[in-house]
Amino acid sequence: MNQMTQLQATEKKPLPAAFAAALATLFGTRFSVAQAVRAHHGRDESAYDPMLPDAVLFAHSTEEVAAAVRLCGQHQVPVIAYGTGTSLEGHILAVQGGLTIDLSQMAAVLAVHPEDLTATVQAGVTRKQLNLAVKDFGLFFPIDPGADASLGGMAATRASGTNAVRYGTMRENTLMLTVVTADGRIIKTGTRAKKSAAGYDLTHLFVGSEGTLGIITEVTLRLYPLPEAISAAVCSFPSVADAVNTVIETIQMGVPVARVEFLDENGVKAINAHSKLDLPVKPLLLFEFHGSEQGVQEQAQRVQEIAAEHGASGFEWATRPEDRTRLWSARHNAYFALLQMRPGWRAITTDCCVPISRLAECILATQADCEASGMPYSIIGHVGDGNFHVLLLVDPADAAAVDRAESLNARMVTLAIGMDGTCTGEHGIGLHKMDFLVQEHGAPAIDTMRIVKHALDPQNIMNPGKIIRWQPAP
């Protein structure tokens, strides 16, 4: 990738011996400089080549993280937080080497308060683990990025997924955090109260900061009652615009749809081949409804009426779990179904989000661009939020194809920003979208971000080289 040249040029200092000795003394075998351990922590699910940290620490407590960060500060060693390694834009790559703190062994569910619909977890707890822990209380946690990511990582990247249209993202569902700041202090960013007007919103300052302002070690989250009834529906549309307009009207009518996912013709083709289905090769919407028995029936009926007005066909409605699973398998298999069309190739995933009134236009222009590129692709979208992804298949050996994919991504992002949208709906900035962030926010807002970064991390040790480039404070 183009960025690689630049990244490799970054100056990288060796780990100070006194620093390594201090960590080894404090943490024993939980501090490692083994090549295999470093290699495991030097890549994520982005298309970047690995960039290894110089050492890895497996932390067991907030206090341990604070002790390690203080040492990093004393020795000016970069420090990167690591959860499950499933970030998509190079967030955890050790551009300048340094220490990676792996939080996956901080995996305790610290408290569940069913009456308050909250849970507090250590940062390494994954979303599926949390859901298992709260299921017996009749509760669930809705945020579902594709991977079974750690909740600390999800908070750090402001993740979301298919349920966000109804339940919001990590932004709306994180009540408070425990954070270790660059100077090794431990702070609590809020309380368990559902709302508060008390001072600066530190919680939201750290949510989405990708480890560049501090390391999230504990997260308090909102939970929701498991719906009494769940139903799903699928239908096909003559055009992308018809599908998107169905979603716009559904939301404008106030139908509290829990999920609504879009799949383009290529995606449908791929899953037909992969799962031996015979869905019409047309733009597809998949809905999920949560509520009372009566409520989900009513929702499905309304959506069917709206969809019919937009030429929908093949409306299938399912309330039984096994039927829902069959319908949703279409969505869940899309990524792998597409990958199987070109064995050995790699998928590059894009991510942008626009106001929903511009979504059809944005998808259609992107689709035309994808067609012109000649690359295999599929477009999937969390359309209720105006968020969509293009999955592009590239032969990793074909540098020109990788460049073409990057160019296509750049045009798509530029288009989205021009439509009052954002360069990333849910994947984050990481290494990959720093220039787009400037394009989206403009220099004055980036300067404000830079002022905050300089103030909270004056030595630039916290995940350096991510989100914004280090420059003198404005």
Added chain:
Amino acid sequence: MNQMTQLQATEKKPLPAAFAAALATLFGTRFSVAQAVRAHHGRDESAYDPMLPDAVLFAHSTEEVAAAVRLCGQHQVPVIAYGTGTSLEGHILAVQGGLTIDLSQMAAVLAVHPEDLTATVQAGVTRKQLNLAVKDFGLFFPIDPGADASLGGMAATRASGTNAVRYGTMRENTLMLTVVTADGRIIKTGTRAKKSAAGYDLTHLFVGSEGTLGIITEVTLRLYPLPEAISAAVCSFPSVADAVNTVIETIQMGVPVARVEFLDENGVKAINAHSKLDLPVKPLLLFEFHGSEQGVQEQAQRVQEIAAEHGASGFEWATRPEDRTRLWSARHNAYFALLQMRPGWRAITTDCCVPISRLAECILATQADCEASGMPYSIIGHVGDGNFHVLLLVDPADAAAVDRAESLNARMVTLAIGMDGTCTGEHGIGLHKMDFLVQEHGAPAIDTMRIVKHALDPQNIMNPGKIIRWQPAP
């Protein structure tokens, strides 16, 4: 009040002549040093005595605000943003004098995007004005603090109100802001995309910052479809715990109640007298349900079943607007009904918020404290959020009574913080709760807030003396 002594000791510099001359040249009669104008801008709805700015500017655009703030920076003059003057904790009082920028003439609804359910307004637009502007699109904006406050002020104080249990607060409903920072730059904090993972969350950094980090000049907000059907219900309970437990179970069952308000016996007595009603003198809950015809029926029925299990009596249910109004008049008149019990006296309003599992305990302890104080009082609450207020009546001439009210407030806040709650659910910190903010967050988190304040406002010109006390950066 006790705080007054301290406030009056604050050093106050006279307005530099060159500064005043520059503003007069730029803005003509929209820049005023008239006593009456200053007096109008020197008080809010808190119990504080007035503290007047040295001058007032009526701004008409973001660029004008930026020009004025740049001058304030050059001359080190404090600058305070003013909307409708309805803040409750002394937010807009000119502790150190300086310039108040009145934004009430920035009252244009700049854009309504009905398909995206968003509107962009100038900071001086009030919530009622916005609701009028979007009504014909079949939309509404739900956040309703008591006053018809400006949306800039509501964003700056992270306001909420009775609808927050369903629709969230200004935190959840502000998509992006235009802000003038302390150095006079104009920044856009986000985009109109419904979700974004792009960089630091500047929007939420400024929401709730009470003008201490920058001046909000434009706000982009989420709108909602007007519900197809609305119904209301009222019922009485044998005890506070029964009322609160009804709410807990309602929310745990996933009933999407739009509003649920609590009124104690004293409140009921006052409104019975004021509105010639004969409601049972018992803890009362008022509900409002939004949804489809069928949906609101179902919600009301479920709530009635839950309430019945907790000994509720007198369940009344109303779907016609006039009947709803009659039921809700109880809630809306509570403040004035109580005030009428002691003509000439003043109401002091407290505000705290706890996890709902602790709410009954917190209200009961506070009620006992109120009883012991001998002061007339009433407790009302946005109980679905765990947020409640005590209205205390004091004779303003009776300094000892004012002190007693302050002590009671302090005990109530300390209790709430000890229950993992917050010192303010929706009124903010202002001048009044700075010590409680420290108590709630702890020194390390306050230091982090202070670092942010110093970085973004190094001269301490933005609404100085609010939220956190000015001290050297940690």
